[in-house]
Amino acid sequence: MNTTPLEPVAAPLGSLLSRVLTGVRRDVSGDLGAAVSVAHPARNRGGGRLSVLAASGVGEFLTSVTTGKLWGPSILAAVGEGPLATADIWHDERWPHLSLERLLHKVDAAQHELIARVRGAAAIPSIWDEDGIVVLSIYLDGPADDGTVATLARHEPLVTSAVTMAGIAERNQQQSQRVLDALASRAAIEQAKGVIMGIRNCGPNAAWDVLRAVSQEANVKLRELATALVEHIGQVPADKPTDQSVVHADERAREIAAKLWSGLGQERTTGETHIP
Numbered sequence: 001m002n003t004t005p006l007e008p009v010a011a012p013l014g015s016l017l018s019r020v021l022t023g024v025r026r027d028v029s030g031d032l033g034a035a036v037s038v039a040h041p042a043r044n045r046g047g048g049r050l051s052v053l054a055a056s057g058v059g060e061f062l063t064s065v066t067t068g069k070l071w072g073p074s075i076l077a078a079v080g081e082g083p084l085a086t087a088d089i090w091h092d093e094r095w096p097h098l099s100l101e102r103l104l105h106k107v108d109a110a111q112h113e114l115i116a117r118v119r120g121a122a123a124i125p126s127i128w129d130e131d132g133i134v135v136l137s138i139y140l141d142g143p144a145d146d147g148t149v150a151t152l153a154r155h156e157p158l159v160t161s162a163v164t165m166a167g168i169a170e171r172n173q174q175q176s177q178r179v180l181d182a183l184a185s186r187a188a189i190e191q192a193k194g195v196i197m198g199i200r201n202c203g204p205n206a207a208w209d210v211l212r213a214v215s216q217e218a219n220v221k222l223r224e225l226a227t228a229l230v231e232h233i234g235q236v237p238a239d240k241p242t243d244q245s246v247v248h249a250d251e252r253a254r255e256i257a258a259k260l261w262s263g264l265g266q267e268r269t270t271g272e273t274h275i276p
Contacts, residue, residue: 073095126160232261
């Protein structure tokens with residue numbers, strides 16, 4: 001997956017995302033920059049594209065130059081690794097080709113001093129539209145950890161909602177309906193994560209990983225799996241924002257959701273992992 005430079009966005013969206021990034025950076029100690037990117041991994045397997053919508057500080061050039069073999073946390077988050085953090089971005093085995101020396105060859109000398117201060121980084125993905133992923137990332141002068149990811153998670157819903165709603169005006173009616181479906185599914189995804197967190201006594205990142213892994217293994221859209229799981233547990237339609245469309249889970253999604261719930265129930269009883 002390649003990363004493209006910062007692209008022009010509508011003024012209201014750009015202004016909102018800039019304010020969000022300001023808030024994120026204010027809440028994270030030692031930050032050097034942040035960025036919001038979007039991707040469509042499902043449409044671009046083997047040669048995808050990560051587009052930077054908004055960035056500040058070192059995020060303005062660090063996110064956009066990690067292209068080709070120089071993979072980094074934002075790209076890995078976009079292609080399905082889920083929320084992640086690194087204590088040392090230059091020596092992380094998850095992206096072995098990314099090093100400070102190699103990166104410095106790709107940017108202007110004026111940026112070297114700031115980039116050289118970067119140590120930790122974190123990125124968190126979320127659903128944008130039918131196939132798309134929005135990634136919120138941040139770069140620090142010290143290690144990033146689960147606390148960094150938790151801070152990003154608090155800001156992520158506003159980022160995703162802003163990007164989602166901004167896309168509606170640029171799409172035809174059928175495409176816009178899919179975008180609204182994505183926004184409507186957020187409540188069900190959060191409910192499904194909450195159920196998994198309660199049974200597994202885990203955090204939201206681990207719960208996201210469970211949903212993502214099952215959806216990929218079963219080839220079922222994550223939002224449909226989440227909706228089917230919530231409806232299977234409560235025997236009622238999943239919650240949705242007022243005046244937004246409903247995400248319909250088909251029989252395949254319901255079947256997988258039932259197996260997932262059964263597996264979670266066995267975990268609760270035996271303490272052993274039984275996720276299908």
